[in-house]
Amino acid sequence: DAKTTQPTSMDCAEGRAANLPCNHSTISGNEYVYWYRQIHSQGPQYIIHGLKNNETNEMASLIITEDRKSSTLILPHATLRDTAVYYCIVRVAGNYGQNFVFGPGTRLSALP
Amino acid sequence: EAGVAQSPRYKIIEKRQSVAFWCNPISGHATLYWYQQILGQGPKLLIQFQNNGVVDDSQLPKDRFSAERLKGVDSTLKIQPAKLEDSAVYLCASSLIPGVSPYNEQFFGPGTRLTVL
Numbered sequence: 001d002a003k004t005t006q007p008t009s010m011d012c013a014e015g016r017a018a019n020l021p022c023n024h025s026t027i028s029g030n031e032y033v034y035w036y037r038q039i040h041s042q043g044p045q046y047i048i049h050g051l052k053n054n055e056t057n058e059m060a061s062l063i064i065t066e067d068r069k070s071s072t073l074i075l076p077h078a079t080l081r082d083t084a085v086y087y088c089i090v091r092v093a094g095n096y097g098q099n100f101v102f103g104p105g106t107r108l109s110a111l112p
Numbered sequence: 113e114a115g116v117a118q119s120p121r122y123k124i125i126e127k128r129q130s131v132a133f134w135c136n137p138i139s140g141h142a143t144l145y146w147y148q149q150i151l152g153q154g155p156k157l158l159i160q161f162q163n164n165g166v167v168d169d170s171q172l173p174k175d176r177f178s179a180e181r182l183k184g185v186d187s188t189l190k191i192q193p194a195k196l197e198d199s200a201v202y203l204c205a206s207s208l209i210p211g212v213s214p215y216n217e218q219f220f221g222p223g224t225r226l227t228v229l
Contacts, residue, residue: 043116043203043220044155087154099145099168100218102154 003027004088009107018075020106022088025069030092033064034100035073037084044087044102047073078110114138116221118204124227130192133224137185137206143167145218146179146189147203155203161187191226199228 005023012018024033032051036044048055048062050071055062061074075082087105117136125131137144142163147155158177159169163184172179176195181187191198201223208217 041222043205043223044218045220046217049217085154099157099160100155102156104152104154 003031003090003101004103006086006088006103006106008104009109011109011111012075012078014079014110014112015077018078018082018108018110020073020075020086020088020108021070022073023070024088024090027068027090028092031090032092033062033068033071034089034091035060035062036087036089036100036102037082038087038105039081039084047086078108080110080112082108083110084108116204116206116219118202118221118224120224121222122225122227124229125194126229127196128193130190131194131226132188132190133202133204133226135187135189135204135221137187137204138219141206141208141219142184143207144181144187145205145207146187147205149201149203149223151200158189194226194228196228199226201225 003024003026032049034049035047037047038044048057048060050062050064052064052068064071085105085107087102089100116138119134123131144161146158148158149155158172159179160167161181164181177191179189203220203223205218205220
């Protein structure tokens with residue numbers, strides 16, 4: 001079973017920031033938080049990952065709470081192309097004995 | 113850089129028939145994964161290869177599903193015989209050798225959509 005819980009769906013206005021929450025209250029000290037997204041009819045795409053510090057790349061920012069029990073993915077300026085299902089996953093990095101377990105994710109709809 | 117290639121993109125078969133899917137991972141990626149994604153759900157890992165060896169096939173229904181990666185590059189996933197509940201998208205992904213990549217990012221192909229009638 002997935003170790004994370006996410007809202008089923010969210011809407012955001014185009015041009016505004018989209019904040020996608022994820023709860024992972026049972027996360028272990030050596031588990032990373034990963035975010036992937038899946039646009040309709042495509043395979044999942046890596047977005048970002050983090051351990052305990054906030055992270056930012058060209059796609060998004062990841063804010064992890066100090067107790068690491070939850071995190072938020074931020075898309076700073078959502079566009080219609082960001083409409084997708086977003087998956088939050090926790091796992092140990094580099095350990096091929098523990099694979100990605102995808103939950104149902106959050107369906108984000110960017111609205112014009 | 114070429115991505116993960118899969119074929120066919122779509123397949124429609126009748127129950128009890130056989131079907132095979134093909135995957136060519138990104139060049140240099142030693143790890144290859146097959147996932148099953150049922151409509152409305154997240155992908156579920158079926159099998160993971162490290163080069164041509166199986167690392168994890170604990171969720172592969174071995175009575176009807178089989179997979180191989182004979183030369184450690186491309187891979188085939190077969191279903192024989194198919195059931196109605198096998199209707200899903202079958203995704204292939206690849207990654208660098210775990211432990212070498214600091215975060216083991218997986219790159220996914222576009223998937224094969226299977227419909228079993």
